[in-house]
Amino acid sequence: MAYEPLSDEQREIRDLIRTLARERIAPRAAEIDEQGEFPWDMVELFREHEILGLPFEERFGGTGTGALMVLVAIEEISKVCATTGLILALQELGALAIKNDGSDEQKERWLPRLASGEWLPAYALTEPGSGSDSAAMRTEARRDGEEYLLDGSKRFITNAGVAGLYVVFAKTDPNGGHAGISAFVVEADAPGFEVGRIEPKMGIKGSTTGEVFFNECRIPAENRLGDEGDGFKVAMRVLDRSRPGIAAQALGIAQGATDYALEYAKSRETMGKPIAEHQLIAAKLADMETRCEAARGLLYKVGMAIDEGVEPLTKLSAMAKLFCGDTAMDVTTEAVQILGGYGYMKEYPVERMMRDAKITQIYEGTQEIQRLVIAREMVREARTSALAGVA
Ligand SMILES: Cc1cc2nc3c(=O)[nH]c(=O)nc-3n(C[C@H](O)[C@H](O)[C@H](O)COP(=O)(O)OP(=O)(O)OC[C@H]3O[C@@H](n4cnc5c(N)ncnc54)[C@H](O)[C@@H]3O)c2cc1C
Structure with missing residues (x-):
């Protein structure tokens, strides 16, 4: 076992x-x-x-x-x-x-x-002009007595149109850079809140990805999360904890594709034997399984670290997202290859899995951003002891 x-x-x-x-x-x-x-x-x-x-x-x-x-x-x-x-x-x-x-x-x-699942939530950080560079956001929130008025828009928001609440990041100080951002909860029935176009896309097609608009959207001041100016830290703390969720999605896609390709390779015969017994296919299967297991090791380590209250999670969480996302893309591509022409057909699930895998390299920070985060954390770490005695 x-x-x-x-x-x-x-x-x-x-x-x-x-x-x-x-x-x-x-x-x-x-x-x-x-x-x-x-x-x-x-x-x-x-x-x-x-x-x-x-x-x-x-x-x-x-x-x-x-x-x-x-x-x-x-x-x-x-x-x-x-x-x-x-x-x-x-x-x-x-x-x-x-x-x-x-x-x-x-x-x-x-x-x-x-x-209870009565409401689904959404996390609204990205804007048309700010994805990786989230501090460049333009949505603003202006205090008006016991309320805030939000103006602007967010793009590519998962659960747009189906969520009961949206966690929204907006500038309370437009000139304040990172420190000018605050976080708010906007309920879907807030006056001035509107859902725009839902995007047709390559994969995860049943998930809604859409634009949301705030036109003098009025919300109670008590919907602000944390203090004014805390928003960027709130957003990044979320990503440290949520990136493993995307890593888990990626690993699931990768393992699902591996399992399917294995079953196919055991039953499809060429040149008198199952393709699983041809060494080039066997090597692919072995690499796919090994990558999934390595990805699982990293992912479960983050999960256990969270449950034990370990901080900071930034580097570990980014590594899990990076490794699991790349595993999903590579493994699903190989799964399609193992199925040959059938892998390219909609009739077989690996075609869908390959399309679904791609998003795990893009959202909640692209793989490039994960690498920047990991390297930044490495530079900050004190490792002098590891170099003791090295000339
Ligand atoms: C299906 C889907 C669902 C999404 N769901 C949500 C959601 O629920 N909430 C939300 O807020 N956002 C969501 N997003 C947005 C997603 O997080 C962004 O698309 C992503 O962060 C990249 O931003 P961008 O698209 O603006 O690309 P850009 O930031 O314009 O990047 C373009 C390219 O340049 C690279 N790049 C950018 N900056 C650097 C740099 N400094 N160094 C090296 N390379 C760099 C990127 O890696 C990328 O390859 C979703 C996106 C999609 C496609």
């Missing part, structure tokens, strides 16, 4: 989710991709089985089962459907700013609705 650093309880939950994924989610995956419509039936399934409660503490109605469990769950679901895996990853991403930086009142107001 494979070694897994999971407790009996975690294994039990994992197995339940694995069964749900196989029996209820996998049969819908191709349809969700084909139709490109948000899969509310999957949200309903999650609600029924308390899956959206996984990222939350029991006092807010969640399962209180910790961060590693969330990652394992996203991995299991993404093995069969990356769009559906993303729904759980987003429940965490959209809630993290409230979990990390919300007051007790704010947590009590919003977290139970997210834990």
Whole structure:
């Protein structure tokens, strides 16, 4: 039996989710991709089985089962459907700013609705002119008595149009650079809030990615998370915790593609034997499996670090996102190759998996940005002891 650093309880939950994924989610995956419509039936399934409660503490109605469990769950679901895996990853991403930086009142107001799955959240940082360079954002928030007025727009927002609340970053001091940014919760029915175009895209087609507008959007001042000027730190703290969720999605896609390619290679015969017995194909399978296992080691290490309260997570979390994302892209490309011409056809799931894999190298910070973050943290680390005695 494979070694897994999971407790009996975690294994039990994992197995339940694995069964749900196989029996209820996998049969819908191709349809969700084909139709490109948000899969509310999957949200309903999650609600029924308390899956959206996984990222939350029991006092807010969640399962209180910790961060590693969330990652394992996203991995299991993404093995069969990356769009559906993303729904759980987003429940965490959209809630993290409230979990990390919300007051007790704010947590009590919003977290139970997210834990039950009554509301889906969104995290709105990116703008048309600011993606990697998020501090270049132009959306502004102006204090008006006991309220704020937000003006501007956000682009490429996951869950646009389906979320009940949006965590929005805006400049309260337009000339203040990073220190001029503040974080807010905007509920979907706030006056002046509007959802724009939902983008057609390459993969994760059932997930909505859209523009949102704030036209003198009026929200209560008590919806600000943290102090004025804290927003950039709030946003980065979220990413440190949420990048592993995308890494888990990536690993799930990679393992799903490996498993499918393996089964195919055992049954497809050329030159008198299964292609799995041709050395060039066997080598591909071995490399795919090894990369997935290495990615899992890094990912679970982050999950355990979060559960043990280790700080800072910046470097480890960026490494997991980088390695798992690149693994997903490389492994799914090889899976398509193993299936030959059939791999290129929509009839086989590896075609979808390869398209779905690509996004894991782009969102929540591109792979280039992960490398910059990792190298920056390395430069900051004191490693003189490692060089002792080196001439
Ligand atoms: C499907 C999808 C869902 C998304 N969901 C969300 C969401 O829910 N919330 C949200 O806020 N955002 C979301 N995004 C936005 C996403 O995080 C950004 O697209 C991403 O961060 C890159 O920003 P950009 O597209 O503006 O690219 P740019 O920042 O313009 O980058 C273009 C290229 O230049 C490279 N680059 C940029 N700066 C540097 C540098 N300093 N050094 C080296 N290379 C660099 C990048 O790596 C990239 O290859 C989503 C995007 C997509 C496609």
